[in-house]
Amino acid sequence: MKLSSILSAVRNQFLWTPKHPAPEQFFRKKPHFRLAAYMKGRRRNCWTLMRTQLEKQLLLAAWGRHMTSREKRYLRITRMEGALTPFGLPYEQYMENLAKMNILLNRKILADFGIWEPRTFRSLTTLVGHKCDLENITTPVQKAVRPYPTDSVLVRRCLEF
Template structure:
């Protein structure tokens, strides 16, 4: 484009505006109607969508934590131990597993989770720990700890 006067050059908005608008229109490409074609409408809707996407990332993390806690507490109730006691017993036994790992074990490896519950229960019994946080007693079956040889290992870790 050839400008004969400096006034025409100043009035030209240049490539910056084109690329700025193009970025918004690309984000609004899947919208319907004026929300995708009209810049002033598209920019509002894109900004709203970006705000919701930012909030959703935090909510997704919180939802996953809630799901993991629900799975752990349900599996602990089956083995007659509270989730707090389970975590405390595992921590005292130097078994450091996070929520996600315990949740996966509870869902996909029930025998492994049962052994972890037995280890936690035995360690809390040896330490004389009393769980006063949960007023609701678990309704699961009592663990048969006769065939689990843990006493020597748990006593040496003390």
């Protein structure tokens, strides 16, 4: 074999090698680059730095969604406890008796009733109070369920001028 043929074969091999990554690599990385479009510096363009930063950010986002739902749950429970305070019912007993009576309302709806629809919430609380009376359930906090809140509590739209 001649030296010129060997050189031409080597030259042709280098001429036909792609200067850009294969299309499948581009399309595999494209969603990651879109997520990293707002990043600063090398994290935006360098694949390895971007990938590690994206993993961290996606983990933090998942953790944040979990914590948001947990905080919403605590907020709704607190609102319900505040709405139940004038009636003298503890939250746990209220939810347990609602389940026994087959009233399937979730915390969000009950908390909204306690804030925006006090008469509906009062009727539900009265039902639970009668259920407690039938089962002879008394706690130190509650000797008798009051069907109406005390006079010192101001409830929206219950006062008439």
